[in-house]
Amino acid sequence: MTVTLDDLPLRDDLRGQTPYGAPQAPLAIALNVNENTHPVPPVVADDIARSVAEVVAGLNRYPDREFYDLREAFAGYLGHDLTAEQIWAANGSNEVLQHVLQAFGGPGRTAMGFTPTYSMYTLLARGVGSEWIAGTRGERFEMSPSDAARQVREANPDVVFLCSPNNPTGTPLSLDVVEAVYEASRGIVVVDEAYAEFAPAESGTALSLLPGRERLLVSRTMSKAFAFAGARVGYLAADPVVIDALRLVRLPYHLSAVTQAAALAALRHSEEMLRTVADIVLQRDRISEGVAALGYDPYRTGSNFVLFGGVADARAVWQKLYDRGVLVRDVGIPGHLRVSAGTEAETTAFLDALRDITAEEN
The missing domain is CATH 3.40.640.10 (Type I PLP-dependent aspartate aminotransferase-like (Major domain))
Incomplete structure (x- = not known):
């Protein structure tokens, strides 16, 4: 007999809830949880x-x-x-x-x-x-x-x-x-x-x-x-x-x-650890400009990630990026995806993959 949460005396206000968590996958380009992808010096x-x-x-x-x-x-x-x-x-x-x-x-x-x-x-x-x-x-x-x-x-x-x-x-x-x-x-x-x-x-x-x-x-x-x-x-x-x-x-x-x-x-x-911030901001702005050039709608951001709208089928685009080895985040806002700013190489990989997907769809 398989026991489920419903069989436990769980608090009523926790029933039906799901734990926090972003997809974890061994992809080369992981830009889904807003990490600083630069290694510790x-x-x-x-x-x-x-x-x-x-x-x-x-x-x-x-x-x-x-x-x-x-x-x-x-x-x-x-x-x-x-x-x-x-x-x-x-x-x-x-x-x-x-x-x-x-x-x-x-x-x-x-x-x-x-x-x-x-x-x-x-x-x-x-x-x-x-x-x-x-x-x-x-x-x-x-x-x-x-x-x-x-x-x-x-x-x-x-x-x-x-x-x-x-x-x-x-x-x-x-x-x-x-x-x-x-x-x-x-x-x-x-x-x-x-x-x-x-x-x-x-x-x-x-x-x-x-x-x-x-x-x-x-x-x-x-x-x-x-x-x-x-x-x-x-x-x-x-x-x-x-x-x-x-x-x-x-x-x-x-x-x-x-x-x-x-x-x-x-x-x-701290000074050494924060040296990557300027480059991350540069890549963040690259992403904003890059997705805008592809016809998407990036939002103003002061963080290390970019939310962009204008995605006709966010889940499908997420999957196509995943299939190309790039992991981004579907944050549950219809028509939107979020991508963390990584290294220059990671940013290029994301933009190239999104460009290919956009060209296929058009």
């Missing part, structure tokens, strides 16, 4: 290996529960006069956001985002028993301060997520929107800046808005610009009292000694 990899080796002998002991050295390093990297007491970190920014929802969400509480946006927000909210409220975006997925604030006032959520730049659309978010939403909200406002390093400098960062706003949280990750997705390290900046709240829900010793050592080594080489 050898000099940095060597330092990480040495740093991890140094802690191996002490793995019989628990790691630093407060990971103070790492928090101090993140504060130094972020600047804005931040201190270690204002920094939190966890196993990827998803766990950071989970901590936020465990502390400020939960049964009987609501979380809100502006769709389409990062699909994990919904899953994380449901995972802690919060009700999800889907706000809306304007033309071409833009957001205005007045409309965003109006929606927040009407919904009155306990937690608001603002993805800046937005995933999966790449849409930049002005600080005016952040300020308006904060003023309209009574609860926690999380600005998820996972792709901040790829955004234009003039866009600014919500880190500049932290002083005097104890309900404002700014989340970051090492997975994207730092090419550190496999290490699973995310972090957050906020008022020290927020950090105290997150301590109430974290698991003991949640950041391993190995993770702390690897992240510290990578941060010591």
